[in-house]
Amino acid sequence: MNWRKELVSSYTRIEDLLTLLELDINQIDPLISAKTYFPFRVTQAYASRIKPRDPNDPLLLQVLPTNDELVSPQNFSDDPVEEEPLKNNNNLLQKYHGRALLIATGACAINCRYCFRRAFPYQHVIKSRALENAFEQISRDISIKEVILSGGDPLILDDQELKRIFESLDRIKHVKRLRIHSRLPVVLPSRLTKRFIRLMRDTPLQTSLVVHVNHPNELDSLTIESLRRCKESGITLLNQSVLLKNINDDTETLIKLSEILFLAGVLPYYMHMLDRVTGSAHFEVSDAEALSLEAQLRTRLPGYLMPTFVREVSKMGSKIPLAQV
Ligand SMILES: *Cc1c(COP(=O)(O)O)cnc(C)c1O
Numbered sequence: 476m477n478w479r480k481e482l483v484s485s486y487t488r489i490e491d492l493l494t495l496l497e498l499d500i501n502q503i504d505p506l507i508s509a510k511t512y513f514p515f516r517v518t519q520a521y522a523s524r525i526k527p528r529d530p531n532d533p534l535l536l537q538v539l540p541t542n543d544e545l546v547s548p549q550n551f552s553d554d555p556v557e558e559e560p561l562k563n564n565n566n567l568l569q570k571y572h573g574r575a576l577l578i579a580t581g582a583c584a585i586n587c588r589y590c591f592r593r594a595f596p597y598q599h600v601i602k603s604r605a606l607e608n609a610f611e612q613i614s615r616d617i618s619i620k621e622v623i624l625s626g627g628d629p630l631i632l633d634d635q636e637l638k639r640i641f642e643s644l645d646r647i648k649h650v651k652r653l654r655i656h657s658r659l660p661v662v663l664p665s666r667l668t669k670r671f672i673r674l675m676r677d678t679p680l681q682t683s684l685v686v687h688v689n690h691p692n693e694l695d696s697l698t699i700e701s702l703r704r705c706k707e708s709g710i711t712l713l714n715q716s717v718l719l720k721n722i723n724d725d726t727e728t729l730i731k732l733s734e735i736l737f738l739a740g741v742l743p744y745y746m747h748m749l750d751r752v753t754g755s756a757h758f759e760v761s762d763a764e765a766l767s768l769e770a771q772l773r774t775r776l777p778g779y780l781m782p783t784f785v786r787e788v789s790k791m792g793s794k795i796p797l798a799q800v
């Protein structure tokens with residue numbers, strides 16, 4: 476099946492996913508009203524990796540809206556990383572030296588319940604002229620060496636649209652590197668088309684692809700195979716994860732994750748602490764627990780399979796290593 480068709484056939488009704496998983500609605504008490512603000516959305520490829528009849532499956536917990544989302548402590552807000560510029564119809568974020576993050580689209584293939592995007596009005600920032608404005612802004616600032624396509628999920632755009640973006644960036648002499656942050660290679664592996672791989676390989680820009688995997692079960696054999704194909708074409712592959720309570724906050728799971736990523740040709744990059752967005756408090760792991768996990772991992776994994784544990788702190792010039800927060 477073509478990836479676009481596959482995307483359209485995603486689960487958007489909680490009841491349908493529960494039927495697939497042979498789960499009773501009373502067993503898990505989902506938050507059906509979630510559709511009204513941050514809709515439920517899961518691809519079939521991702522759903523197929525959730526174990527049936529297990530209400531605590533670590534993949535299911537990432538996508539299923541529950542009543543826990545209604546609990547919101549005071550230090551959780553709608554804009555925890557203060558991406559205020561986006562609200563002013565500007566889709567270029569410049570927080571760190573040498574890098575600019577371009578919000579190429581507001582859409583995603585899957586809605587992860589812990590995502591900071593859940594409370595963000597991205598739909599309003601992607602106006603038709605916005606991309607052109609961003610290219611102009613980038614060409615005026617010679618300090619920008621790397622452009623990061625993010626979102627939403629930039630691989631929701633089709634190969635033709637991506638090609639146009641690549642070409643526009645390549646025309647700007649001081650831009651040397653192009654990075655794509657996307658969860659699609661994992662939640663919709665068919666998105667890694669031959670054409671896309673060729674685009675990444677053949678552009679004169681130095682490219683990298685940062686995927687997003689939180690749990691080893693997210694990498695089934697088909698996904699591993701398609702990531703390896705990318706790697707074999709010479710594309711640098713990195714992974715970022717979010718540390719999530721009851722999902723990946725234990726040493727054995729994180730060791731397995733690093734090992735399976737390497738098998739797929741991907742190196743661990745960041746382990747993010749949760750951004751404190753409204754509705755996600757039940758996913759938070761304390762700094763003390765995270766530091767202890769990090770220390771245990773260090774004694775078990777080779778250095779190159781250790782992700783850096785970081786937190787995004789607003790107004791800072793980089794992500795901050797957890798030990799320094
Ligand atoms: C995370 C992020 C980046 C990339 O940071 P790296 O440390 O280079 O991965 C760039 N811009 C913004 C706004 C970010 O949030």
Ligand code: SF4
Pocket residue numbers: 583584585586587590591592626627628658687
């Ligand atoms: S931006 Fe990433 S983490 Fe957030 S909902 Fe989309 S795929 Fe999930």
